Amino acid sequence: MTAATAALACAGLSRHFGALRAVDRVELSLPPGARHALIGPNGAGKSTLFRLLTGGLRPTAGQIWLDGADITPTSEARRARLGIGQTFQHASLFLSMTAGENVALAAELRLGRPWWPAPAARRAVRERTGELLAQVGLADRAGRKAAALSHGERRQLEVAVALATEPRVLLLDEPAAGLSPAESARLAALIQRLPAHVTLLFVEHDLDLVFRLATRVTVMHLGAVLLSGTPEEVRLSPAVQAAYLGTGRRQDLFLPPDPAARDAEAADATSAD
Amino acid sequence: MNRPGWGALPWRRWGLLAALALALAAAPLVLAPYAVTTLTRILVFALLAVSLDLLVGYTGLPSLGHGAYFGVGAYAAGWVAIHATASAPVTLAVAAAAGGLVAVFAGLVAVRARGVYFLMLTLAIAEIVQQLAESWHDVTGGSNGLYGIPAATLGGNALVGDQPVYWWVLAVFAAGILVLRAIAASPLGDTLRGICDNEARMRALGYRVYLYKLAAFVIAGSIAGLAGGLLAAQQRLVTPGDLGLGTSIPALLAVIIGGEGSLWGPCFGAAVVIVIRDYLGSTLGGHGSLLLGVVFVAVVYLLPGGLARAIRGRT
Numbered sequence: 263m264t265a266a267t268a269a270l271a272c273a274g275l276s277r278h279f280g281a282l283r284a285v286d287r288v289e290l291s292l293p294p295g296a297r298h299a300l301i302g303p304n305g306a307g308k309s310t311l312f313r314l315l316t317g318g319l320r321p322t323a324g325q326i327w328l329d330g331a332d333i334t335p336t337s338e339a340r341r342a343r344l345g346i347g348q349t350f351q352h353a354s355l356f357l358s359m360t361a362g363e364n365v366a367l368a369a370e371l372r373l374g375r376p377w378w379p380a381p382a383a384r385r386a387v388r389e390r391t392g393e394l395l396a397q398v399g400l401a402d403r404a405g406r407k408a409a410a411l412s413h414g415e416r417r418q419l420e421v422a423v424a425l426a427t428e429p430r431v432l433l434l435d436e437p438a439a440g441l442s443p444a445e446s447a448r449l450a451a452l453i454q455r456l457p458a459h460v461t462l463l464f465v466e467h468d469l470d471l472v473f474r475l476a477t478r479v480t481v482m483h484l485g486a487v488l489l490s491g492t493p494e495e496v497r498l499s500p501a502v503q504a505a506y507l508g509t510g511r512r513q514d515l516f517l518p519p520d521p522a523a524r525d526a527e528a529a530d531a532t533s534a535d
Numbered sequence: 536m537n538r539p540g541w542g543a544l545p546w547r548r549w550g551l552l553a554a555l556a557l558a559l560a561a562a563p564l565v566l567a568p569y570a571v572t573t574l575t576r577i578l579v580f581a582l583l584a585v586s587l588d589l590l591v592g593y594t595g596l597p598s599l600g601h602g603a604y605f606g607v608g609a610y611a612a613g614w615v616a617i618h619a620t621a622s623a624p625v626t627l628a629v630a631a632a633a634g635g636l637v638a639v640f641a642g643l644v645a646v647r648a649r650g651v652y653f654l655m656l657t658l659a660i661a662e663i664v665q666q667l668a669e670s671w672h673d674v675t676g677g678s679n680g681l682y683g684i685p686a687a688t689l690g691g692n693a694l695v696g697d698q699p700v701y702w703w704v705l706a707v708f709a710a711g712i713l714v715l716r717a718i719a720a721s722p723l724g725d726t727l728r729g730i731c732d733n734e735a736r737m738r739a740l741g742y743r744v745y746l747y748k749l750a751a752f753v754i755a756g757s758i759a760g761l762a763g764g765l766l767a768a769q770q771r772l773v774t775p776g777d778l779g780l781g782t783s784i785p786a787l788l789a790v791i792i793g794g795e796g797s798l799w800g801p802c803f804g805a806a807v808v809i810v811i812r813d814y815l816g817s818t819l820g821g822h823g824s825l826l827l828g829v830v831f832v833a834v835v836y837l838l839p840g841g842l843a844r845a846i847r848g849r850t
Contacts, residue, residue: 316739342741354739356732367729368740376726376742377750427740 268327269294269461270315270346270431275324277310284310286485287324292431295458299476300465301496303506307485308465309351312435315463316348317341328431343371347429349420351436351465355408361419362404365391368426394422397455399448414445421452432456434464438471450474473497481505559705563698571697572769573814578701578708579765581805583782584789585715585798586758591787592796593719594751595731596646599654600661601786603641604634604756606778607664608763613681613773614674623687623694623703627764634760635753637664642752646745661783668775680774687768694768704765711758716798718754727751731796785812788827792834794841803842 268291277285285307292298300308313319315326317338325334333341342348356364369390370376395401398418403411411419417437424432437453438446446468453475456462466472472479472493479496481488483505489496496502563571583605590596611633612626620626645656668675675681686693687703694700718724726747729737738744767773776782785808793804811830816823838845 318735318739337738339738339741339743342739348739350736350739354733354736356729356736358732359728363725367725367737370722370725371741374722376722377747378722423740 267330268292269296270326270328270463272315272326273324275311275314275326276322277307277314277319278322283485285314285321288482288485288487290463290480290487290490292461292463294430294461296461296463297475297477298461298463299472299479299493300463300482301467301469301472301479302482302488305484306482308482309435310485311482312348312433312465316346316433342427342429345428345430346433347424347427347431348433349417349424349435349437351439353413353416353420355416355419355423357409358407360405360407361395361400361411361415361422362391364408364419365394365422365426368423369394372426372428390426394426397425398422398452414441417441417445418449418452421449425456429460431461431463434462434466436465436467438466438468446471556709560702563701568697571701573809575697575701575704575769576813577806577809578704579762579769580786580789580809581802582708582711582762582765583759584786584793584801584805584808585712586755586762587786588790588793588795588798588801589715589719589727589751589755589758591790592794592798592801593724593731594727594748595734596748596752597650597654597787598645598657598752598755598783599780599787600641600657600659600664600783601755601759602778602780602782603661603664604638604759605763605766605782605786606668606773606775607637608634608760609767609773609777610668610675610681610763611760612764612767613684613771616684616687616767617681621685621688621693623689623768626687626767627707627761630764630767631757631761634763635757637760638753638756639749642749642756646748646752658780658783661778661780665775665779668778675773675775678775680772681767682772684767684771684773686771700769704769707761707765711761712798712802715758719798723747723750785827788831792831792841794843794845797841797843797847800841800843807842 271291273289275285275288276283288311300311302308310319314321317333317336317340321334325332327333328341328344328346333344336344356367359367366387369387373386373390374384392401392404395404398421400415400418400422403415408416408419417440421434421437424434438449441449450471453462453464464475476493478490479493480490481496481499481502488501488505489499491499562574566574583601587598587601590598590601608630612630615626615629641657641660645653645660648656669678671677686695688694689703694703726737726742729742730744730747734744763777766777789804789808790801791804792807793802794800807830808827811827812823815826819826834841
């Protein structure tokens with residue numbers, strides 16, 4: 263898979279905050295229709311990488327391609343119009359509006375004429391809104407204010423809003439964070455039902471969900487790609503286990519208790535925190 | 536969709552609206568001349584306040600220089616009436632166009648900024664416009680103002696006297712409100728509310744936020760210019776004070792007292808401001824603005840969301 267045929271690709275993508283390399287020379291390539299998961303411990307740079315890909319943040323170095331076209335200098339709004347949809351780690355909705363209006367605002371951009379000061383395509387927008395709300399299981403919440411929805415419902419609404427823009431590439435930042443098992447299962451089912459041509463990249467901490475949904479997994483650690491492979495390869499990789507669980511810690515538990523070494527380690531741990 | 540648009544108005548509110556329109560139309564038949572001119576001033580000022588509400592309440596752009604577009608409209612209408620034609624529709628069209636045109640240039644600069652920076656930029660631009668009004672003698676008459684504006688004519692008849700002027704102002708006011716109401720209830724209105732609510736998300740959805748803000752700024756500037764044209768027709772005198780802070784701040788007060796984002800709320804806010812400033816102010820020995828300040832503070836503390844929310848919350 264090369265940058266020219268990938269739905270979304272990046273190479274050498276870096277973002278530094280001062281001395282911190284939040285994202286360090288990341289290379290990704292998502293073929294059309296991919297179901298690609300991005301995992302890694304907290305602070306691995308997953309969300310920063312997302313923002314670089316969606317255009318919310320400018321890269322320090324590197325390039326990004328959408329369907330083979332270089333979109334590195336393209337603004338976030340234009341990338342969205344080109345077909346990159348996203349949901350945010352912390353739900354970003356229109357809280358003073360109803361669930362239906364939230365989705366309609368996104369659908370209007372594709373179906374209607376949002377700049378026109380007279381009603382147009384109201385019906386198409388309304389129908390699409392109804393469809394999407396039903397799809398995410400919020401059909402009976404259409405008239406309720408987004409601010410009055412539960413956390414789980416807001417996450418579902420986020421997905422409906424993102425889908426209303428009819429993205430070709432969809433980036434989901436921790437879609438299942440804070441969801442109950444039942445809500446999480448419903449979200450997984452929704453993601454599985456996405457049209458096959460939609461390319462999906464998602465960050466998720468729930469590894470069961472990752473291994474269920476993803477056909478390919480990239481592991482990030484300290485801003486860089488640690489490993490990219492099939493879920494099976496990732497599951498069995500000692501490097502991934504080390505990044506997630508920490509090196510040597512488990513063996514330490516089984517060492518004979520040595521007061522001096524234990525104190526040194528405790529001091530180490532506090533300073534590392 | 537559950538929005539307070541025309542279609543969603545229940546029959547009771549239609550009835551209330553019709554009664555209000557009838558009462559306003561009949562008012563000059565029973566009111567004293569001074570009350571009629573006060574009511575005329577309220578309508579002119581209300582149109583300005585409602586146009587500002589499109590920025591403050593719908594788009595989330597708190598402008599502190601909205602008087603500039605009002606004043607530009609007034610000067611443009613007065614100048615055309617003196618030098619070309621006093622035809623009322625023509626002078627108003629010129630006023631709206633002038634207000635909108637100045638708003639295009641101001642908006643190109645101001646709309647890029649947010650929050651306090653937007654506030655300061657609109658203030659600075661309004662100051663520049665006022666300086667221009669004071670120094671460009673040949674066109675504006677300098678600090679003396681533009682005087683000797685002939686009475687506006689409508690279909691060959693001059694609008695002379697309080698009552699004809701009032702009815703003309705009322706008709707244009709109603710048309711302006713209808714236009715703003717239609718915009719607020721349209722997809723464009725939804726887009727503006729979305730920007731007000733969560734600008735970052737709108738951008739992530741793919742909206743060209745800058746262009747929509749600019750559009751709102753120009754529409755608001757154009758309606759403010761229209762209101763300025765009405766001011767010229769009523770006062771038949773335009774002074775630099777009409778486009779300075781003395782207009783911009785009361786307009787913002789009217790929006791906040793009335794309740795931002797409701798369109799009809801600022802109309803009542805405008806009535807409160809004009810009555811206090813022009814009517815009670817003279818009986819208080821020129822302390823009208825002091826009373827206005829007290830009312831403003833009281834509203835902010837006691838009626839958050841303004842008169843509109845207080846009334847809506849009760850019914």
